[in-house]
Amino acid sequence: MADPASIIPPVTTLPNPHATAEYGALAVIVAVAVGMVLAIMVLVRVISRANGVKTPDNRLTTYECGEIPVGQAWFRFNNRFYLIAILFLVCDTMLALFLPTFPRFAAYVGSGQATVALVPILALAGLAGLAVLNAAVHGDLHWNKQVTASGPGEPQVSESKSEVARG
Numbered sequence: 001m002a003d004p005a006s007i008i009p010p011v012t013t014l015p016n017p018h019a020t021a022e023y024g025a026l027a028v029i030v031a032v033a034v035g036m037v038l039a040i041m042v043l044v045r046v047i048s049r050a051n052g053v054k055t056p057d058n059r060l061t062t063y064e065c066g067e068i069p070v071g072q073a074w075f076r077f078n079n080r081f082y083l084i085a086i087l088f089l090v091c092d093t094m095l096a097l098f099l100p101t102f103p104r105f106a107a108y109v110g111s112g113q114a115t116v117a118l119v120p121i122l123a124l125a126g127l128a129g130l131a132v133l134n135a136a137v138h139g140d141l142h143w144n145k146q147v148t149a150s151g152p153g154e155p156q157v158s159e160s161k162s163e164v165a166r167g
Contacts, residue, residue, distance in 0.1 A: 083140055087132065094128050 101121060108117040135141055 080140075080143060083135070087135070090128055090131065094125065097124065 098121065101117070105114070105117045105121070108114055
């Protein structure tokens with residue numbers, strides 16, 4: 001039997017001398033990119049000053065799709081927009097995770113092991129369904145709900161008058 005020390009090559013702790021060259025190349029690329037951006041900004045400033053171009057007052061206002069802005073740009077944004085975006089991402093991610101499994105699932109069905117592949121798929125879909133059900137039970141999917149303080153640290157959720165009148 002051969003000696004294990006002769007089979008296993010010795011471990012060298014010397015660093016790769018070319019590793020720093022790879023970081024140097026990355027640093028050069030970053031420096032060139034930052035230098036180009038700064039050079040273009042300085043060039044635009046010099047050319048605009050040489051031509052006598054001044055910044056118009058309306059360039060410093062908030063852009064609203066070509067319309068004249070009305071009111072302040074800082075206001076309380078409805079957080080339900082984020083909830084809808086998160087629900088979209090959950091559904092989109094589920095679709096992205098499920099699509100590659102369907103051809104493999106067909107192979108499992110063909111070999112008689114459909115439950116082996118079906119259990120993880122149903123577990124993942126059930127978990128996403130529980131998340132949406134939890135949001136629905138807590139009223140987070142109601143668009144017109146209002147949060148009012150009912151006591152110290154206890155917000156009370158109630159539907160708005162417009163939704164009650166419609167319902």
